[in-house]
Amino acid sequence: MFLDFGLRFNLRQTKKNKPTIIYAVFVWEGVQHKINTSLKVYPSHWDNKTQTATVSNRLSKLDNHNNKIANRKISAIISSFSEKKHYLSNRIELDIVKEIATTINPNRKNKGMKVNKIKITDVLEKMAQKRPTRSIDQYLFTVKGFKKFLEVVGIDDNISKLDGELLSAYQEYLINGGKQIKTISAYLRNLKTLINAANKDKELNVKIDISELDIIKDKRTNEQKKSKQIPLTEDQLMDIYHLKNLTEKEEWAVFLFYLIANKSQKMMVI
Numbered sequence: 001m002f003l004d005f006g007l008r009f010n011l012r013q014t015k016k017n018k019p020t021i022i023y024a025v026f027v028w029e030g031v032q033h034k035i036n037t038s039l040k041v042y043p044s045h046w047d048n049k050t051q052t053a054t055v056s057n058r059l060s061k062l063d064n065h066n067n068k069i070a071n072r073k074i075s076a077i078i079s080s081f082s083e084k085k086h087y088l089s090n091r092i093e094l095d096i097v098k099e100i101a102t103t104i105n106p107n108r109k110n111k112g113m114k115v116n117k118i119k120i121t122d123v124l125e126k127m128a129q130k131r132p133t134r135s136i137d138q139y140l141f142t143v144k145g146f147k148k149f150l151e152v153v154g155i156d157d158n159i160s161k162l163d164g165e166l167l168s169a170y171q172e173y174l175i176n177g178g179k180q181i182k183t184i185s186a187y188l189r190n191l192k193t194l195i196n197a198a199n200k201d202k203e204l205n206v207k208i209d210i211s212e213l214d215i216i217k218d219k220r221t222n223e224q225k226k227s228k229q230i231p232l233t234e235d236q237l238m239d240i241y242h243l244k245n246l247t248e249k250e251e252w253a254v255f256l257f258y259l260i261a262n263k264s265q266k267m268m269v270i
Contacts, residue, residue: 007081007104008205009051009074010034014043022046022070024077024104027205028097030160032118035104037077039070077104118159121147123204127194142190149173164212167191171216181216188215 005026013020019040026033041053045067052074053067084103088096121143128139149170150157167188174184192215195208243250 004207006205006207007078008202009037010203011041011043011046016043018042022074024081025205026081026100027118027159028100030118030158032205033097033101035101037073037105038107039073041067041070080104118206119157120150120159120162121157123159123198123206124191124194126204127197127201130197131193139190139194142187143194145187146170146191159206159208162195162208162210164210167210167213171213175216184216188213 005028008025010023010025011020012023019042022037022039022041024035024037026035042063045054045059045063046052047054053070055064055067055071059067080103081100084100088094088099124143124146125140128136128143131139147157149155153169153173155161155166170191171184171188174187179187192210192213195210198204198206199208
């Protein structure tokens with residue numbers, strides 16, 4: 001078993017001018033876990049990009065000393081976290097969350113761990129809000145349609161459920177609902193864009209695999225698109241040809257339709 005999730009550090013408070021708790025955050029099976037590291041740092045000293053406390057000539061010796069200690073402990077936590085993941089990969093019978101949490105802070109108390117369920121739609125909506133202003137409404141509309149799908153089919157709105165298979169099921173749902181190929185393709189491409197953005201968002205710290213998704217394509221020619229023609233498959237043609245309980249005129253119409261559709265010049269014997 002490969003444990004594919006990472007670790008980030010967030011501050012409990014980001015605006016107050018006093019030392020605040022550093023939380024270690026990881027996501028497992030669609031649930032976000034926040035572990036109190038017992039480390040503290042001034043929000044103004046924290047570099048969220050490098051995930052370290054600042055050490056600078058502009059700070060006092062005491063602040064630099066404390067920040068160096070915090071950084072060393074953060075490095076130790078990251079190292080222990082990686083080792084523990086490797087260890088747990090071959091011992092899936094263990095409580096993974098508890099094992100990871102204890103590794104991050106051996107002296108932690110249960111109340112020091114916060115658990116938040118991450119919703120698919122919350123993540124997608126957050127990513128939609130970060131799109132260019134002119135396209136935000138378009139993406140939010142797409143997310144709204146996907147949320148309705150989850151409710152209709154009874155799938156839990158949990159990030160752990162989001163993958164290529166789920167999106168393929170949504171595509172099939174749209175096809176069965178009579179949506180046009182162009183519309184379906186647009187919806188799926190919008191979702192794919194939002195998911196790719198979520199995978200790159202360091203604050204979310206999620207890993208969503210949609211490699212199995214194969215977005216439907218409109219195979220009509222330009223002439224067919226202009227004339228609004230819809231090409232039928234061989235199976236669809238045969239379904240029409242084998243219709244029953246038709247009148248004599250209807251049977252003849254179906255027969256001619258089948259000949260024309262196949263561009264055949266020969267008469268068929270029934």
